[in-house]
Amino acid sequence: MIDVQSRKDHRGIALDHVGVAGLRYPIVVLDQAHGKQKTVAEITMSVNLPHHFKGTHMSRFVEVLNHYHGEITIRTLPKLLHTLRSKLNAESARVKLTFPYFLERKAPQSHAGGLMDFECQFVGEMRGETLDFILGVKVPVTSLCPCSKEISDYGAHNQRGILFIEVRTTLEESGQPRMIWIEELIAVAESSASSPVYPVLKRPDERHVTMQAYDNPVFVEDMARNAAVQLQQDPRIAWFRIHAENFESIHNHSAFASLEQWAKPD
Known part of the structure; x- marks a missing residue:
């Protein structure tokens, strides 16, 4: 049949990214405790388009994804990107996956269990x-506000917030990125705040986390810096970006702090 996408385009304009977005697809990711975990990702996949091609073949993106969905991790993403470039005759390829990742969490005193979901992202790009x-x-x-604790006769305001941590890892001798677990970044974030969040809390648990937060007050700036200190000390991490945000309980706005840093050379 006629291949319209491969016809010549005479406008002389190359496109950085063409592809598919908003694609929901079941995938399997690595789970530190259980080996693997099934989840559903929202996926964006793209390649570059040279100036002389009219279009790309959109169906090939889904064909490639179907081949690799049994495991999409730091170990398999390079192969997926290489296949995209090859199938679509492109110089570069990019894939972004956003997916919920579930961990079983037990309350600190009653040990009542429940599942916590964490929003995760894989972003992979291959150029050459x-x-x-x-x-x-x-x-x-x-987080619990240090200022509120200091100036109040009793109590202090606290709020729920988020820490969004992104990392690039250093490379192994093979040239592949070193492995870092999702669970490890979750631990960094939770230890940088006043208290973790739990799916189930009984009254003794609520008492525990309330007092834990009161004993560990942090500004949003503290959360970002606390996380940065831990990431700086990990030799596997080459670069990181941190965005900390508090959904303020006494204001009609949020407070945030962010930073981005490459690892210091030895």
């Missing part, structure tokens, strides 16, 4: 043979 991979996790936390 150069691979770029970013892992991102949004973690809900509790």
Whole structure:
């Protein structure tokens, strides 16, 4: 049949990204405790389009995804990107996946269990043979205001917030990015705040987390810096970006702090 997409385009304009977006697809990701976890991702996939091609073949994106959906991780994403470039005759390819990741959490005193969901991202891009991979996790936390605690006769205002941590890892001798677990970034975020968030809390648990937060007051700036200190000390991490945000309980706005940093050379 006639291949309209491969016809010549005479406008002389190359496109950085063409592809598909908003694609929901079941995938399997690595789970530190259980090996693997099934979830559903919203996916954006794209390649560059040289100036002389009229269009790309959109159906090939889904065909490639179907081949790799049994595991999409730092281990398989380079192969997926390489296949995209090959199938679509492109110089570069990019994939972004956003998906919920579930962990079982037990309350600190009663040990009542429940599932917590964390919004995660994989972003992979290949230009030539150069691979770029970013892992991102949004973690809900509790923060208690140090100023409120200091100036109040009793109590202090607290609120729920989020820490969004993104990392690039250093490379192994093979050239592949080093492994870092989603669970490890969640632990960094939760330990940087006043208290973690739990899916189930009984009265003894609520008492515990309330006092835990009161004993660990942090500004949003503290949360960002606390997380940065931990990431700076991890030799696997080459770059990180942190966005901390508090959904203020006494204001009609949020407060945030952010930073981006490459690892310091040895």
